[in-house]
Amino acid sequence: MICHCPDQIRAAADTYTTRTKENKDMQNEDRSEQRSRFSRFINNDNTVGYIFAAPFIIGFFAFTLVPMIMSFYYSLTDYKITAAPVWAGLKNYIALVQDSHFLNSMLVTVQYVIIGVPLKLVFALLIAMLLTHAKKLQGFYRAVYYIPSLIGGSVAVALVWKQLFSSEGPIVKLIQSMGVERFSFFGNAHFAFLPLVIGNAWQFGSSMLIFAAGLKQISTDYYEAAMIDGASAVKRFFSITLPILSPIILFNLVMQLISGFMTFTSAFVITKGGPNEATNYVSLFIYNNAFQYHRMGYACAISWVLLLIIALVTLIIFKTSNNWVFYESEQ
Amino acid sequence: MKTKRLISDIIYHAFIIGLGFLMIYPVLWMVFGSFKNNVEILQHTERLLPTVWRWENFPKGWAGFGGTSFSVFFKNSIIISLIATAGTVVSGTLVAYALARVPFKGRQLWFNIMILTMLLPGQVIMIPQYLIFRKMGLVGTIVPLTLTKFFGVPFFIYMTMQFIKGLPRELDEAAMIDGCSRYSIFSRIILPLLGPSVITMIVIQFYWVWDDFMGPLLYLNRPKTYTVSYAIKLFADATSTTDYGPMFAMSTLSLVPVFTIFLIFNRYLMDGVTAGSVKG
Numbered sequence: 001m002i003c004h005c006p007d008q009i010r011a012a013a014d015t016y017t018t019r020t021k022e023n024k025d026m027q028n029e030d031r032s033e034q035r036s037r038f039s040r041f042i043n044n045d046n047t048v049g050y051i052f053a054a055p056f057i058i059g060f061f062a063f064t065l066v067p068m069i070m071s072f073y074y075s076l077t078d079y080k081i082t083a084a085p086v087w088a089g090l091k092n093y094i095a096l097v098q099d100s101h102f103l104n105s106m107l108v109t110v111q112y113v114i115i116g117v118p119l120k121l122v123f124a125l126l127i128a129m130l131l132t133h134a135k136k137l138q139g140f141y142r143a144v145y146y147i148p149s150l151i152g153g154s155v156a157v158a159l160v161w162k163q164l165f166s167s168e169g170p171i172v173k174l175i176q177s178m179g180v181e182r183f184s185f186f187g188n189a190h191f192a193f194l195p196l197v198i199g200n201a202w203q204f205g206s207s208m209l210i211f212a213a214g215l216k217q218i219s220t221d222y223y224e225a226a227m228i229d230g231a232s233a234v235k236r237f238f239s240i241t242l243p244i245l246s247p248i249i250l251f252n253l254v255m256q257l258i259s260g261f262m263t264f265t266s267a268f269v270i271t272k273g274g275p276n277e278a279t280n281y282v283s284l285f286i287y288n289n290a291f292q293y294h295r296m297g298y299a300c301a302i303s304w305v306l307l308l309i310i311a312l313v314t315l316i317i318f319k320t321s322n323n324w325v326f327y328e329s330e331q
Numbered sequence: 332m333k334t335k336r337l338i339s340d341i342i343y344h345a346f347i348i349g350l351g352f353l354m355i356y357p358v359l360w361m362v363f364g365s366f367k368n369n370v371e372i373l374q375h376t377e378r379l380l381p382t383v384w385r386w387e388n389f390p391k392g393w394a395g396f397g398g399t400s401f402s403v404f405f406k407n408s409i410i411i412s413l414i415a416t417a418g419t420v421v422s423g424t425l426v427a428y429a430l431a432r433v434p435f436k437g438r439q440l441w442f443n444i445m446i447l448t449m450l451l452p453g454q455v456i457m458i459p460q461y462l463i464f465r466k467m468g469l470v471g472t473i474v475p476l477t478l479t480k481f482f483g484v485p486f487f488i489y490m491t492m493q494f495i496k497g498l499p500r501e502l503d504e505a506a507m508i509d510g511c512s513r514y515s516i517f518s519r520i521i522l523p524l525l526g527p528s529v530i531t532m533i534v535i536q537f538y539w540v541w542d543d544f545m546g547p548l549l550y551l552n553r554p555k556t557y558t559v560s561y562a563i564k565l566f567a568d569a570t571s572t573t574d575y576g577p578m579f580a581m582s583t584l585s586l587v588p589v590f591t592i593f594l595i596f597n598r599y600l601m602d603g604v605t606a607g608s609v610k611g
Contacts, residue, residue, distance in 0.1 A: 048513040049435020055422040056445060059482020064448055067459035074459065081462075127350075133343060143597050144351045147358060150593055154542035155560045156582030159567055160361045163372070163575070170360075170376040202354070254450070262452050265544045269564060283454050290458050291549070303455045310452055 071300045079297035092301035102302065104277050105285040106309075108193065112281060113260040116197040121252055124207035129241070131208075132215055142212065149205025157199075158269035162186075165195040165270075186271060189278035196266050196279060207252045214248040215241070243326040250325050254314055261310050282306050358586075365389070365580035372575045385576060389584070392577030396565055399554040401581060404562040408541060409588070411473050411558060415540040418481035420532050424525055426483045427491035428517050432503065449485035461549055475550045476543070480536075487532050494528040495521060530599040538589045559585045 041047055050057070075092055077085035096102050127145055134141050151157050165171055165185045175183045185191045222240045231239070242249075264283040267273060273280035273288075282302065290299035359379060364372055365388055366381040393401045429435070430442050464475045498521065506516050540546075547561035557565075563585055566578035593600070 043512050045433055045513070046435045049429045049433040049438060052425045052429030052433060052517070053435075053441055055481065056426040056483035056485075056488065057441065059422075059479065060444060060448065063460065063479050063482060064451070064456060067456040067463065070459035070462070071455055130347065134347065137344070139598070141347055141351065143593075145354060146593075147355055150538060150589060151358065151542070151586050153539075154582075154586065154589075155544050155563050156361065156585050157357070159563065159578060159582060160357050160364075162567070163364075164357055164360065168373045168376060173376055202357075258450060258452060262454060268544070268548075269567070286454050286458075287545075290461075296458060296462070300458055303452070303458065307452055307455045310450075314450060 072304060074297050075300035075304050077297045079295075079300075081294045081296055085297065088297065092298050093305075095298065096301055096305060101277065101280070102285065105280050105282050108278060108280060109261060109263075109282045112193055112197060112200075112263065112279075113257060115193075116200045117253065117256045117260050119197065120201040120204050120256060121207060121249070123201055124204040124252070125211050125245070125249075127204065128208045128211035128215055131212065142209070145208060146205035149203045152199065152203035153265060155265065155269055158266050161195060161199050161266070162270045187275060189276045192271055192275055192278045196263070196270065199266055199270075200260070200263065207256065210248055210252060211245065214245050218244050246325040247327060250317070250321050254317060257313060257317075258310060261306065361579050362583050365576060365583045367579075368576050369574065372579075388576035388580040391574070392566075392581040392584075395554075395562065397554055399557070401559070401562065401584070403555060404557050404559045407473075407556060408558040408560070408585075411476050412537050412540045412588075414473070414477045415480040416533055416536045418477060419484050419487055419536045420529055422481050422483040423487040423491050423532055424522060424529065425517075426488045427495055428521055430488065431492040431495040432516075432521070433513060445483075445485050445488055449489060457545075457549070464550070470550055471552050471556065472550075473556070476540075476546045480540075484536065487536065490531065491525065491528045494525065498524055527599045530596050534592055534596050534600050537592055541589055 074085055076087065076089060078088045078091070079085040131138055131141050131145070163169055167184050167187065172183060172185065185195050218241065222244075223236060226236050226240060262283050263281055264287065267279050267281045267284045268287070271279040273284050286299050286302050286306070289295045289302065356379075363379055363381055366384045366386070367388075368385060371378070371381060395401050395404065426445075430438060430445065460475070460479075461470070464470055469475055502520050503516050506520055511519070541558075542560055543558075544560050544564070547558045551557055551561060554562075559581075563578065563581055566581070567573055
């Protein structure tokens with residue numbers, strides 16, 4: 001019989017181990033006194049936990065917490081990498097608010113996120129749902145649709161993208177052949193972000209896999225019951241699929257929002273922030289300030305503002321999620 | 332009825348295949364582009380297949396820049412990716428076991444910190460991290476690109492945790508009654524069962540590191556140390572006109588390792604990713 005009370009078992013196991021230890025102690029008194037104390041220490045749950053978690057804990061202090069504190073300190077200084085930082089108080093933050101380049105950068109980043117993330121998630125969900133009907137070939141199809149995610153973040157694909165959407169590329173040629181003369185993506189501040197948004201949405205693979213796993217867990221009973229009641233496919237989607245998937249939508253939404261705010265490689269390689277700063281996303285703006293203009297303090301201040309904005313957006317999403325995220329167990 | 336079913340099946344599969352073709356069209360365009368010359372790439376973009384297969388683009392691209400060939404770039408990429416991936420797997424499994432199974436004081440706190448770290452935008456710590464490594468004289472070496480991975484990558488810790496939570500606790504308890512310590516439970520029971528999770532980590536982390544651009548951009552400063560992803564960018568930066576054929580040839584080759592690993596482990600990958608992200 002399997003007992004389902006872990007505490008009792010653990011207690012039993014503990015007495016069992018102590019008892020065996022006691023036996024050994026009696027046989028071998030002088031050495032074992034020290035040894036058993038050590039063994040009790042090393043097998044203590046707290047010791048075990050901290051030993052196993054040690055890499056993360058050490059790494060957290062060394063590579064996250066200390067750099068964050070440093071970054072905050074630098075954000076309050078004038079720091080040209082060649083000379084020591086000079087205290088400047090809130091100067092960087094005040095300069096930020098008045099910097100039209102920064103405000104533009106925030107604006108285009110928010111535009112990229114607001115258009116790009118929902119597009120990607122809708123696409124991921126649609127494809128995931130579409131593929132559930134493929135029985136034998138599902139694995140193959142999923143692998144094909146995952147390929148863009150596999151390679152999409154690479155410089156190789158960014159260079160292809162640059163060429164595909166360039167004025168000599170096939171997509172612009174196609175649009176021009178449909179009658180829109182002198183059309184261009186990268187020469188036009190209104191359209192330059194489109195190839196980047198499309199490139200990001202194109203890499204919908206991992207969101208798709210996560211949706212697919214969620215769809216698989218929805219019991220077919222719900223759909224059958226709804227069909228007997230005469231609910232249409234659209235109705236079934238909105239009253240069954242979406243509510244049950246809502247925790248997964250929340251997960252995907254938060255992950256994609258954060259990566260959207262940090263988008264870098266595509267803007268760096270494809271548009272270099274142009275034309276006229278139309279794709280000068282915040283990460284690129286931070287990079288340029290830090291490593292091109294050597295304004296480390298200013299760059300740190302921008303990154304803190306970015307952190308606050310992301311934290312605020314995430315917080316709002318989590319707070320409002322009570323209204324739209326539905327947990328089955330609550331029923 | 333049966334024919335109607337058949338027709339809808341055909342339409343369905345044709346649609347998926349058509350859409351799938353559209354999805355991988357850019358990849359095919361790149362692969363076939365590696366056999367074209369500039370005239371074909373720029374003047375006849377609508378053509379997918381090359382009229383003449385110009386294999387010479389490959390040796391031409393492989394020659395690299397300023398005497399450093401792609402053999403060096405590939406070697407650098409492979410070394411960095413292997414070390415970083417190994418670090419991720421080792422630290423990921425250890426930390427995930429502690430957070431998923433060991434009831435130590437402060438576990439909830441560290442779990443929360445781990446989640447917050449996962450959500451932390453990398454830009455915030457990028458600059459001070461760079462300054463620290465610079466002060467230590469490690470800029471220009473592979474240390475900044477690999478060392479941090481040995482201290483746990485939160486995304487993978489979280490994923491592995493979810494996987495461990497899915498393993499029956501009775502296994503641990505039975506072993507404990509038999510007098511197993513938590514160390515041997517980890518090494519003899521949990522670790523051998525982590526296969527799908529470890530494979531997922533290997534595949535995803537390998538291609539993340541392989542494709543990484545910002546790391547090499549910040550930390551590598553001599554052509555001898557460049558990775559493939561960084562070296563490819565140099566084709567586009569060339570002062571003379573870009574030679575697209577060799578650039579696409581090297582781009583294509585740069586994706587081969589990632590593709591190979593994906594094809595080998597594809598089946599397990601789907602299980603690993605989904606096990607990690609759905610529950611919880």
